[in-house]
Amino acid sequence: MPYDDLRGFLEALDEQGQLLRISEQVKAEPDIAAAANATGRIGEGAPALWFDNIEGFTNARVAMNTIGSWQNHAISIDMPANTPVSEQIAEFIRRWDKFPVAPERRDNPPWAENSVDGDDINLFDILPLFRLNDGDGGFYLDKACTVSRDPTDPDNFGKQNVGIYRLEVKGKRKLGLQPVPMHDIAIHLNKAEERGQDLPIAITLGNDPTITLMGATPLKYDQSEYEMAGALRQKAYPIATAPLTGFDVPWGSEVILEGVIESRVREIEGPFGEFTGHYSGGRNMTVVRIDKVSYRTNPILESLYLGMPWTEIDYLMGPATCVPLYQQLKAEFPEVQAVNAMYTHGLLAIISTKKRFGGFARAVGMRAMTTPHGLGYVKMVIMVDEDVDPFDLQQVMWAMSAKVNPAGDLVQLPNMSVLELDPGSSPAGITDKLIIDATTPVAPDNRGHYSQPVKDLPETKEWITKLTDLIAQQAKERK
Amino acid sequence: MICPRCNDEHVEVLADSPVPDVWQVFQCQHCLYTWRSTEPLRRTSPEHYPEAFKMTQADIDNAPMVPSIPPLLPEDQR
Numbered sequence: 001m002p003y004d005d006l007r008g009f010l011e012a013l014d015e016q017g018q019l020l021r022i023s024e025q026v027k028a029e030p031d032i033a034a035a036a037n038a039t040g041r042i043g044e045g046a047p048a049l050w051f052d053n054i055e056g057f058t059n060a061r062v063a064m065n066t067i068g069s070w071q072n073h074a075i076s077i078d079m080p081a082n083t084p085v086s087e088q089i090a091e092f093i094r095r096w097d098k099f100p101v102a103p104e105r106r107d108n109p110p111w112a113e114n115s116v117d118g119d120d121i122n123l124f125d126i127l128p129l130f131r132l133n134d135g136d137g138g139f140y141l142d143k144a145c146t147v148s149r150d151p152t153d154p155d156n157f158g159k160q161n162v163g164i165y166r167l168e169v170k171g172k173r174k175l176g177l178q179p180v181p182m183h184d185i186a187i188h189l190n191k192a193e194e195r196g197q198d199l200p201i202a203i204t205l206g207n208d209p210t211i212t213l214m215g216a217t218p219l220k221y222d223q224s225e226y227e228m229a230g231a232l233r234q235k236a237y238p239i240a241t242a243p244l245t246g247f248d249v250p251w252g253s254e255v256i257l258e259g260v261i262e263s264r265v266r267e268i269e270g271p272f273g274e275f276t277g278h279y280s281g282g283r284n285m286t287v288v289r290i291d292k293v294s295y296r297t298n299p300i301l302e303s304l305y306l307g308m309p310w311t312e313i314d315y316l317m318g319p320a321t322c323v324p325l326y327q328q329l330k331a332e333f334p335e336v337q338a339v340n341a342m343y344t345h346g347l348l349a350i351i352s353t354k355k356r357f358g359g360f361a362r363a364v365g366m367r368a369m370t371t372p373h374g375l376g377y378v379k380m381v382i383m384v385d386e387d388v389d390p391f392d393l394q395q396v397m398w399a400m401s402a403k404v405n406p407a408g409d410l411v412q413l414p415n416m417s418v419l420e421l422d423p424g425s426s427p428a429g430i431t432d433k434l435i436i437d438a439t440t441p442v443a444p445d446n447r448g449h450y451s452q453p454v455k456d457l458p459e460t461k462e463w464i465t466k467l468t469d470l471i472a473q474q475a476k477e478r479k
Numbered sequence: 480m481i482c483p484r485c486n487d488e489h490v491e492v493l494a495d496s497p498v499p500d501v502w503q504v505f506q507c508q509h510c511l512y513t514w515r516s517t518e519p520l521r522r523t524s525p526e527h528y529p530e531a532f533k534m535t536q537a538d539i540d541n542a543p544m545v546p547s548i549p550p551l552l553p554e555d556q557r
Contacts, residue, residue, distance in 0.1 A: 131522070137513070138514075
């Protein structure tokens, strides 16, 4: 059954032994972040973490790392916990093809239980906020979905955007929000600011995992995250109407913050330890004024630790980045077989493709760089043949080592766009990009000596089955 | 009290612990650094705060704008 809220997902994690309850008293800092950081350093299959005994708080409840392992990711999309990564991505692709699935509008959202307005708002009264990394400028909300609309087309449901953007709590009702220029909210903000208008937003905290995954998925500008959420969870996604903005928000969220990004205002924000494994540096960032808060009684604060990869954010963004890139490339080039863009939100991508003619593979690589997501990411592409699995790094390294002659296989593009957070970009936001063509050249590109590849023997398949059976039999006898 | 990050003296209380007298959250009104009184010294004490994360007036003045503010459209095109 798909989850209508965070609590249902936490129950499922608990039932499958993937929720670890920390009962001893912890300090908000550094314990919560350090424990979540540690989930990425204890091997595969790390559980989600639950804290409800935090020094100085009375009713605080914090959930971390809910999607922070392949097991948890599988449970988040309602698959058996032991499903291999490649099968999780294949299923994600299959479900994507059902897009769009119309959402279901529901009444009586649980977050309507309590509300507070205007100057009576103090986010510190409602949420057990805490710091993640030493150099962070403050306490962040880093797993919230922000909903905004196109100011020039506010009734267009598809253009309504749901995205995860970092939010620094900078006052009792003030936030800093990072709209990466390549992301859809930056388009909405630009349109509002060139008209001198504030941009209304709704921020949803403590969400079901499907909308969290969608918030991290680079959909096309006019594709609805709610309609894709329905496809991914194989059931209409439940939404409700936010009381102040009238925006569509998840029915099951713990907390809804509504307000505006103030027009043409910037203020010092950060730094923040980012998904690149580096701090962002201080930025003059947008300012959000919160005008209304609606929340469940004793809401659960969900957050994620991010820092030196891999951390939860890499599991969260991994498949969610591979699938749209694959779908967007496949739509134009059916030769594309698979896309592995799991490294640092797709700053590096590995793409396998058949070749129509010489030079084809690198053209596909260039196209990946001009997809909506590619404009701000996809700094490096490794192109591999159709029989190389881009998720099998042994095979990819073989292709790189045997198929690449730097004399003709490196395509370097100067001064391309990338998100400013890329620590190698200089100036921030500008970088050269690189295609490494590790495919076998085909005519009329006749470079190299690739006419005699060694292939698996015809009888090998039969022996794979035989050896597998014999090994299983031997293991059984030993028991 | 001074800000551990920029040494400014204008610090305000942003929150008190729900259990009385356990901690307070402070905020520097100059660089907006925010911290809880019970955090490790490396985050709360100017002497122990890492040099790499200190913030100067120049850092604030020269921080890149994200995203940049677009020019206003003429009135008749808004």
